[in-house]
Structure formats: C-alpha cells, structure tokens
Amino acid sequence: MIQPQLSVAQASEILLRACPDWGVERLPLQAAAGRVLAEAVRADRDAPPFPRVAMDGVAVAWAAWEAGQRRFRVEGVQAAGDPPTRLSDPLAAWEVMTGAVLPTGCGLVLPVEELLRQGDEVEAREPRGAREPRGAREPRG
Numbered sequence: 001m002i003q004p005q006l007s008v009a010q011a012s013e014i015l016l017r018a019c020p021d022w023g024v025e026r027l028p029l030q031a032a033a034g035r036v037l038a039e040a041v042r043a044d045r046d047a048p049p050f051p052r053v054a055m056d057g058v059a060v061a062w063a064a065w066e067a068g069q070r071r072f073r074v075e076g077v078q079a080a081g082d083p084p085t086r087l088s089d090p091l092a093a094w095e096v097m098t099g100a101v102l103p104t105g106c107g108l109v110l111p112v113e114e115l116l117r118q119g120d121e122v123e124a125r126e127p128r129g130a131r132e133p134r135g136a137r138e139p140r141g
Contacts, residue, residue, distance in 0.1 A: 050084070051102040055111050058093040058122050062107030071123045078103055093122060 006014070024038045053059065060072055072093035078085050080099035087094060087105030094103045102109070116123045 048101075053078070053096040053098060053100045053102055053109055055109060056097050057095075057109050057111045058115060058124075059087070059096045059103050059106035059109050060093045060124075061087060061090045061105055064091050065108050070125075071121060074120050074122060095122075 027035065058072060058074065059078070060069075064072070069091060072091070073089070074095050075088060075092045076085065077095045077097075078100040079097045082100060084101045085094060085103045087103050090105065093110075094106065096102070096109060110122075110124045114125050116125075
C-alpha cells in the first residue's frame, strides 16, 4: 500500500523529535575543533575593509559609462595588494586585477573579456546588465 507523502513541515518535526538535545557550551576557539556551531559566527568588521575588485578588467567612472563613453585611456594598473589609487581623470580607466582595491572615483568594472585593448586605450562592448556598481564588492559594515 502506498503511503501519502509527508509535507516538509511534518518531515522536519519527525526528524527534530528523533534528534537528541546536546545542549550548548561556550569554549575558546582552540578547544572547539570537531564541535558543531549552535549559531552563526559573525565578524566584527569586513575583511578586507575596502571595496575590492571581483574580476580582472578595467575600472571606470559610472557617470562616464552612463553618458555613453566606451573608449578609455588606461591610467595605470591596480593589482591585489597595491596601495589604493584614485581615478585622476573621470574619462579614463584603471586596469584592475581580482582582489585589488577599487580605485576611488570608479563605480564600474568592465570584464577583460568585454574589452579590446589598443596601446594605452581600451574600448568596451556593452556588458550584459551593466548597472552601478558592477564588478566590485563593497564592505558590509
């Protein structure tokens, strides 16, 4: 005879009733190996504490992109671990690498796959779904 299927709520209740209550204890981190967390662990600050680039490409000012500019002069290279830089010309760009600090003044990262490089200039094709900001991760705190 075929049994009717249980709802998710019913199945969850059956499983929870079958699980023992192990209790909760507070331990120093060094003594917690092999234990199961009772709640989520939260950091007290972002790591790293700055907007970082999420892909290789060029970082540009959102306003320039929004105004229709698609050709940019590259001011320099911002690699992961380099000190922060600033976009000195809002119509220019910085070549950026994954994990780098997003240069101040930039709000859009165009992926390297969507660029045509010619000397110290890049020309961008329209990325799918470009919106401000794109290609960088902002700190949450």
